[in-house]
Amino acid sequence: MRSVPAKNVAILGSGIFATEAHLPAIAALGDAIQLKAVYSRSNKSASAFARDAQDILKLKNPLDVYHDEDPAASLDTLLARTDIDAVIVVLPITVQPAVVLKALAAGKHVLSEKPVAPDVKQGRALIKEYETKYKTKGLIWRIAENWETEPGHHAAWRVIQEGKIGKVTFYNARVVNYIDENSKWYKTPWRTVPDYQGGFLLDGGVHTIAALRVILPSPMKTVSAFASLAKDILPPHDTINAIVRSADGSHGLVELTWGAPTPSRSSEAGNNITVTGTEGWLSVTRANGAVRVVVKTITRDKDGKATGETEEVIEEKEVGIRKEIEGFAQAIDGADDGLDDPRGTLVDVAFIEAALNSDGAPVDLVELAKV
Amino acid sequence: MRSVPAKNVAILGSGIFATEAHLPAIAALGDAIQLKAVYSRSNKSASAFARDAQDILKLKNPLDVYHDEDPAASLDTLLARTDIDAVIVVLPITVQPAVVLKALAAGKHVLSEKPVAPDVKQGRALIKEYETKYKTKGLIWRIAENWETEPGHHAAWRVIQEGKIGKVTFYNARVVNYIDENSKWYKTPWRTVPDYQGGFLLDGGVHTIAALRVILPSPMKTVSAFASLAKDILPPHDTINAIVRSADGSHGLVELTWGAPTPSRSSEAGNNITVTGTEGWLSVTRANGAVRVVVKTITRDKDGKATGETEEVIEEKEVGIRKEIEGFAQAIDGADDGLDDPRGTLVDVAFIEAALNSDGAPVDLVELAKV
Numbered sequence: 001m002r003s004v005p006a007k008n009v010a011i012l013g014s015g016i017f018a019t020e021a022h023l024p025a026i027a028a029l030g031d032a033i034q035l036k037a038v039y040s041r042s043n044k045s046a047s048a049f050a051r052d053a054q055d056i057l058k059l060k061n062p063l064d065v066y067h068d069e070d071p072a073a074s075l076d077t078l079l080a081r082t083d084i085d086a087v088i089v090v091l092p093i094t095v096q097p098a099v100v101l102k103a104l105a106a107g108k109h110v111l112s113e114k115p116v117a118p119d120v121k122q123g124r125a126l127i128k129e130y131e132t133k134y135k136t137k138g139l140i141w142r143i144a145e146n147w148e149t150e151p152g153h154h155a156a157w158r159v160i161q162e163g164k165i166g167k168v169t170f171y172n173a174r175v176v177n178y179i180d181e182n183s184k185w186y187k188t189p190w191r192t193v194p195d196y197q198g199g200f201l202l203d204g205g206v207h208t209i210a211a212l213r214v215i216l217p218s219p220m221k222t223v224s225a226f227a228s229l230a231k232d233i234l235p236p237h238d239t240i241n242a243i244v245r246s247a248d249g250s251h252g253l254v255e256l257t258w259g260a261p262t263p264s265r266s267s268e269a270g271n272n273i274t275v276t277g278t279e280g281w282l283s284v285t286r287a288n289g290a291v292r293v294v295v296k297t298i299t300r301d302k303d304g305k306a307t308g309e310t311e312e313v314i315e316e317k318e319v320g321i322r323k324e325i326e327g328f329a330q331a332i333d334g335a336d337d338g339l340d341d342p343r344g345t346l347v348d349v350a351f352i353e354a355a356l357n358s359d360g361a362p363v364d365l366v367e368l369a370k371v
Numbered sequence: 372m373r374s375v376p377a378k379n380v381a382i383l384g385s386g387i388f389a390t391e392a393h394l395p396a397i398a399a400l401g402d403a404i405q406l407k408a409v410y411s412r413s414n415k416s417a418s419a420f421a422r423d424a425q426d427i428l429k430l431k432n433p434l435d436v437y438h439d440e441d442p443a444a445s446l447d448t449l450l451a452r453t454d455i456d457a458v459i460v461v462l463p464i465t466v467q468p469a470v471v472l473k474a475l476a477a478g479k480h481v482l483s484e485k486p487v488a489p490d491v492k493q494g495r496a497l498i499k500e501y502e503t504k505y506k507t508k509g510l511i512w513r514i515a516e517n518w519e520t521e522p523g524h525h526a527a528w529r530v531i532q533e534g535k536i537g538k539v540t541f542y543n544a545r546v547v548n549y550i551d552e553n554s555k556w557y558k559t560p561w562r563t564v565p566d567y568q569g570g571f572l573l574d575g576g577v578h579t580i581a582a583l584r585v586i587l588p589s590p591m592k593t594v595s596a597f598a599s600l601a602k603d604i605l606p607p608h609d610t611i612n613a614i615v616r617s618a619d620g621s622h623g624l625v626e627l628t629w630g631a632p633t634p635s636r637s638s639e640a641g642n643n644i645t646v647t648g649t650e651g652w653l654s655v656t657r658a659n660g661a662v663r664v665v666v667k668t669i670t671r672d673k674d675g676k677a678t679g680e681t682e683e684v685i686e687e688k689e690v691g692i693r694k695e696i697e698g699f700a701q702a703i704d705g706a707d708d709g710l711d712d713p714r715g716t717l718v719d720v721a722f723i724e725a726a727l728n729s730d731g732a733p734v735d736l737v738e739l740a741k742v
Contacts, residue, residue, distance in 0.1 A: 169601035169630060170610050180677070224595040224731045226614055226622035230540035230647065239541050241624045243597055243612045245731060251597035253612045253624050257647075259540060262680040264667050265652045270641045276601065276628075281636045296635050306551070309633040360595045360616060360733035 007109075007329055008083055010037035010066075012075065012099055013090030014049035016184060017113070021146075022090060023056045025321040032329045035059070036084060039066035039075050075099070079106035086110065086332060088144070088325070092190035093203065094118050097126055100141065104130060109140040111328040115206045116143050116345040118196035120353050120368055123346045127371045130342065140331045143345040146320030147207040149327055152291020153214040155314045156275070156284050159295050160217050164312075166279025168217055171252035173208050176269035178260040181233060198237050198352050200258040201227070205240065206348035208256060211273060213347060215284065218248035220347070222362045225355035230259030240355045244365075254355075280309065291316050343371060377405045378480075378700055379454055381437075383446065383470055384461030385411035385420035387555060388484070392517075393461060394427045396693040403700045407455060408435040410446050446470070450477035457481065457703060459515070459696070463561035464574065465489050468497055471512065475501060480511040482699040486577045487514050487716040489567035491724050491739055494717045498742045501713065511702045514716040517691030518578040520698055523662020524585040526685045527646070527655050530666050531588050535683075537650025539588055542623035544579050547640035549631040552604060569608055569723050571629035572598070576611065577719035579627060582644060584718060586655065589619035591718070595733045596726035601630030611726045615736075625726075651680065662687050714742060 009026075011018055026033050035053055040046035043065070050063040066078040078084070079102060086109035089099055093115060100112045117123035130141050147153060160168060179186050179200065186192060196202055212220065225242035229235055238259035245251040260266045273284040280297035293314040299307050327339055347369045354363035380397075382389055397404050406424055411417035414436070421434040437449040449455065450473060457480035460470055468488050474481045488494035501512050518524060531539060550557050550571065557563060567573055583591065596613035600606055609630035616622040631637045644655040651668035664685040670678050698708055718740045725734035 166632070169599065170612060170628065172626065222731050224614060224733070226616050228540065228620065228622060230649070241541060241614045241622050243595060243614050243624075243731065245597050249599065251599060251612050253614075253626055255543065255624055257541065259647075261537070261647060261649060261651055262667050262669055264680060264682075265645075265647060268654075269645075274636075274640075276630075276632060276636060278601070278632060280632055283639075296633050298633055309635060311635075360593050360614065362595070362731035 006031050006034045007085045007332055008034050008036050009086045009088060010039065010078055010084050011035060011088045011090065012039045012103070014038055014040035014045045015090060015188060018090040019049060019052055021321050022088060022325070023053055025325050027056050028322045029326055029329070033325060035063060037064040037066060037078055039078050041068045043067040043069045075102070079103055079108065084108060086328070089113060093196050097122050100126060101129065104134045104139055104141060107139065109328070109332050111142050111144050111325065114143050114145040114210070114345055115202055115349045116342050117349060118202070120346065120350050123342070123349055124371050127342045127346065140328065140336070141342060142324070142328050142331060142340040143342055144321070144324045145206070145210045145340050145345050145348070146324050147210040148214055148339050148344065149323035150211070150291055150316070150318065150320035151323070152284065152293055152314070152316035152318070153211050155316055156215045156282055156293045159282055159293065159314070160215065160275065160277070164279070164295055164297050165275065165277030165281055168248070168250045168275055168277045170250060171212070171216065171273070171275045173212055173252065173273045174255045174269060174271050175205070175208050175257070176255070176260050176266050176271055177204070177258045178263045178266040179234065179258045186233070194236070198356055199234055201237055201240055201256055201356070202349070202352050204258065205256045205352050206345070208254065208273070209348040209351040210345065211284070213344060215273065215275060216246060218246040218250065219366065220244050220351065221247045221364065221366055223351060223354045223358065223365055224360055224362045225358040226360055227356045230257060231261070234258055237356060240352070242355045286318065289318050291318060346371065377402050378456045378703055379405050379407050380457045380459060381408040381410065381449055381455050382406060382459045382461065383410045383474070385409055385416045386461060386559060389461040390420060390423055392692050393459060393696070394424055396696050398427050399693045400697055400700070404696060406430075406434060408437060408449055408452075410437040410449050412439045414438040414440045446473070450474060450479065455479060457699070460484060464567050468493050471497060472500065475505040475510055475512060478510065480699070480703050482513050482515050482696065485514050485516040485581070485716055486573055486720045487713050488720060489573070491717065491721050494713070494720055495742050498713045498717065511699065511707070512713060513695070513699050513702060513711040514713055515692070515695045516577070516581045516711050516716050516719070517695050518581040519585055519710050519715065520694035521582070521662055521687070521689065521691035522694070523655065523664055523685070523687035523689070524582050526687055527586045527653055527664045530653055530664065530685070531586065531646065531648070535650070535666055535668050536646065536648030536652055539619070539621045539646055539648045541621060542583070542587065542644070542646045544583055544623065544644045545626045545640060545642050546576070546579050546628070547626070547631050547637050547642055548575070548629045549634045549637040550605065550629045557604070565607070569727055570605055572608055572611055572627055572727070573720070573723050575629065576627045576723050577716070579625065579644070580719040580722040581716065582655070583625075584715060586644065586646060587617060589617040589621065590737065591615050591722065592618045592735065592737055593733045594722060594725045594729065594736055595731055596729040597731055598727045601628060602632070605629055608727060611723070613726045657689065660689050662689060717742065
């Protein structure tokens, strides 16, 4: 069915997200991605992933396993293989930048997990190096930001573009999360004692900002925020209260916390994104493996007088991870849809960084995220 | 039953709120307040109120009616009466300051509707004049801020004082309201074309700030906000998105809008105040004539390990207006509980004014509300 050869791909990283999110997504893509090899720091983890991959992807041959315990099976050895076209990087946040550069230098296309970098400075440097040295040679580097490829978010964007809710006036994003020591995410060592700004706020918060980037009709321009640590186990920060103004003058609130004291604080928070306009409003909620967009529009009689409101519900399955890998494969084939661009995802990191440092004062996001 | 003589009171203003809120509250207070007279600009409105009052308060004699159409029945004539001890002022926002001063100058105790003044400058001047010229003579001036006297809000405060939710970390107040041309509040001429900052944001928004003042354990100190007009019929502004930091370092979001495009935007917003702490959280919701406080607290075993959470529900009837008048009467009797103090309510006006002018930059609320 495909007119281009399948991509031979290695995955760098073998943690929870590589296993639980990437493997099924690659499986769902059929023959677009041929997973050939895995690299992890430990032999044990890489080997376990290789077994899972053979299972889930129904591979005839097991994955080739690379790890730091044997110099002959190192990451460098993997990257020296000429039969590997591309790599998917799913490593701890602060490890990624060096690995992304190493892979690009080895001539591989790269899909690396969000955030694009642990901070704006490193992100900007990475993007500059990519654009000057590797993009020019035709190498693709995209960021695996699945909230940017999520069809439900694009559906919300289309509703606004079609004018259904009129001119956007204000918006709101609320993410209230409960995390305790038993959370599988908390147990990831690099998340338990993070060596990057924001902790879960960076790791998880960038998703919400990416969704706002997709949905809103105008780029977010200025952010003012207060940030703090509510829950001792989640240093350095777990809570951001932010206001943001977009280039078109609309403005909104962004509430991000992983510091809910009890599960009910999270489940009863009404987590969602709402966008309000002059002719209606919409809410975007993620639940039960789907993104649900509810659109309410003012109905008017022939004289323009409001007579009531209508409701439209759009539900899209959560397939962002499959879409991000598919988009990566298509970009390698020369059909880049412009999503998951490093410059775009740098805005997400910039938002979190701005909010962490704002101390209530406005930060120019556009300036901060300028490469 | 009462050991002190009943207060002979005149009400200045005869609009919706005077009739629908003050009259029933005065009735509920029994013999504490003897309503003797009413003043309004128009004879028609004052006379209609007098009839309602005789009815609702079951008065033997009708109220004395004062209005601007007959110089012999003017406000000055009313205030010259020596048998009137106190006045309740329920007039349009920008009319109130001059009337409050006139009543104080005539030696009357004054309960005046919130906000204390249309802006901080006028509020500060009023308070200074009251404190230097009239308070010293034993005259009482309180602000009818019923959200400050509401028992439900004090219940939430007590929960926090008792340490049930631990140390407060972050909080949230959401007020999303739908107003159209048919609203009885919108139809009040002085609300339709307001001659004061903020429009409904000042008139209604001060209530929410007053509730936060009562509930939170530490004074709000710094506010950053964006403000705008979402709905053409509600100039000058109808929407505030604010972040605020309290003196104890906790911080929160305040979302105020009267610019919801459709009723569902308001009814589905989940309007409430939530306060989150290290050991639990609480929500404060106003509905069906009551204030409902739901408290969730982490339960712990003997080793301090979290085992789950408990829920406690406190429901208090909405009786803030009765309480504010009762507090006024008691203050005249020498038992001032310190609530509804002009200096306190000046903070509410300062918050709205700060939010309207902030443009994303932090404003020092304590400094702004300093008299």
